Amino acid sequence: MAIGEEIFRPGSSSDGEVRAGILVTGTEVLTATIRDENGPWLSEQLSGLGVELVEILVVADHPGDLARGLENMKSAGIDLIITTGGLGPTADDLTAEVVAAFSGRKMELDEEMEARIAAILARFAANTNLDLSTDALNEANRKQAMIPVGAVALDPVGTAPGLIVPGQAEGDPLVLVLPGPPRELKPMWEAAQKEPMLRQVLDQATRLEKYRLRMFGTPESELAMSLREIEGEGLPFDGLEITTCLRKGEVEVDVRYREAAADAAEQLKQSLLERHSRSLYSLDGSTVDEVVAGLLAGRRLGLAESCSAGLLAARIADVPGSSAYFAGGVVCYSNEAKRDLLGVDQALLDEFGAVSAEVAEAMAVGALERFDADVSVAITGIAGPDGGTGDKPVGLVHFNVRTAEGGVRAAAPIIPGGRRDVRERSALVAMHLLREILA
């Protein structure tokens, strides 16, 4: 943990009665060809169920590595192993076999499953015009319909069934075998939870309650000090798991707790709100994009973006239904565009330069007019890597946010980081200025 990241865990959740491990198989994940989405997603699911995740292990599609991973998790006293990937029809899809061997179970053809997969594959081949011979189909089909004796087969979402495989001895881990593609894994995880064999293990965990706060403008170090003060004033932190995390320029505070600590969790929320009423803008996990979308309902927004060049427009339009309030924006990357499309006076550009409070104001006024808007945002800055001067360094960004009724918020921070950081952070700062002016 570096300075500025803080995890308070005085009452750690490591008294959770159920311990889990996630085993991600896939050469394409290990070689960083694709990013693993399943590990983090399953981690959040387990956390919500009160299950303690001990480790995530990523290995290639080699049976030896997979078997070793399973054995190591068993040695670590893990109760539930979730594997992802390696369930396809090809030769390097070996998870089911390796898990069967690990659990001391033979593989057996499940004829009903074979018929079900045959139907799915036939449909798939017809839809995609794949030139799959009947023999190849049958072989792939049969391979995927081989189920360890005593295991529960989970209906395929794609073409591969999942599995719940019990151990042989008391205390052996239960293995949940899920497919790799996230669109298949997620629904199958939901289905698996309805199976008594998995349910029995999950039900031994005590569920955790959770809330998430979001803050903008308070450094993480200051928040850490507040947490220490609140604890010093006598609020019991036992039973609370508090994680603070700097993410995309905002601080997220995740608080997890068991039922018994619900009062302390609520008091903590109120104490943070008292101390950081300006920066603590979200008590229910809603994002600034969602908050601003709510505030914009019934209004009309126009944008004028230079250095952020569409990033703010893209964020605004990312919310479904935004066309009700988002009139549009001008990406005025050149001085001519500022002048011709937003009516910025050439004299202002000559006198103060494109990155100035004066031009930002003229851009915002222009956006109000051109889009016949109730509220507008202007962003003009130096994203770098070149173009900075002594007076106007790389990272200097001028903001002007205004309403048709005459409200104004202006700011000109120097945003640290590289070109992309400066541009993305510009859109974020603008979001918060919008939130403030509309609130």
Add this chain to the structure above:
Amino acid sequence: MAIGEEIFRPGSSSDGEVRAGILVTGTEVLTATIRDENGPWLSEQLSGLGVELVEILVVADHPGDLARGLENMKSAGIDLIITTGGLGPTADDLTAEVVAAFSGRKMELDEEMEARIAAILARFAANTNLDLSTDALNEANRKQAMIPVGAVALDPVGTAPGLIVPGQAEGDPLVLVLPGPPRELKPMWEAAQKEPMLRQVLDQATRLEKYRLRMFGTPESELAMSLREIEGEGLPFDGLEITTCLRKGEVEVDVRYREAAADAAEQLKQSLLERHSRSLYSLDGSTVDEVVAGLLAGRRLGLAESCSAGLLAARIADVPGSSAYFAGGVVCYSNEAKRDLLGVDQALLDEFGAVSAEVAEAMAVGALERFDADVSVAITGIAGPDGGTGDKPVGLVHFNVRTAEGGVRAAAPIIPGGRRDVRERSALVAMHLLREILA
């Protein structure tokens, strides 16, 4: 491996002489509070050096889990273990101690390092106005300056030094201890490679050559068929490791090979180029954004975006130096904006609707004029989730790309997926239409 993902690995790289494991420590990574960037990044670095990555293990900041991970990697015959995270000044930053114990080495105060860290921390405290007492500073400082006897200390990039820790016995793994924040880890990895102790291990690996091809418009299944055909025609695939991956709407083909297979690798590239000359647009790994940036040099670009709402502008402006050719764009999210800012005839909007070939053309013509541009792009479509009709379903997007000299590319695909998919894919399609018209 699911159908549609293909990895050809007839001559696997698993004969690499150096085996590595990555041990990511951090409760915040395990709980999915932050995403691990270091594992995938280091994986690519190792691959380039010809080192075989056996596993990536993520554990919480618990010394027991960390120690167990190290022991398991040692048992698996791993030569090089890279740990990330847990080097900070706080109590749960335990990596250095645990690695020292694992390698059978005592910790010793490195006084020179202590002085160096003291200077860094003093500067840090002054810059951030942190209320750190001298005692607290000294303690944090001393903790970070404790170095295992016989280890090489790597200069801090943030406040924490890295370590290269040799084992006690012949064949014990070498442990490279790196900090968690990517901005610290990356430069320290570069520095570590200059140290003879690490160099000696890395030099035992045979470096792999590599190239990356990018394709747009060829389905992965068709590419898989081409690869089978090329192999069938007698090109030896032994010694080539071919990974194909669908990423953000394009297909990436990574080919890794040792020196001896260089001819086969080159022949493969030529054979793919013959078969897919239209879709195979990048032979050197350059992205479409980079290719288009090169083609735009000396021209002037104007954009008119409706459903993509700034995403194309943001991609164009993401390239440093783009202000030389990017005049700007209009995000015309409303009909009024299409009319008032781009001069689209209200009669066209009334007769054909905002999502039509006619309006796309008028938007592109308007963008050429308003930005005094040489080339323009117009995008108008239905991103969903609402707004689709029988004639114009969600996902229908009209493109019109044109040059001042009269060149035109128009397209109107139905893009599958959710709102964000449709919008992002729209920007991608536009990039490729730009590439085609400028090439």
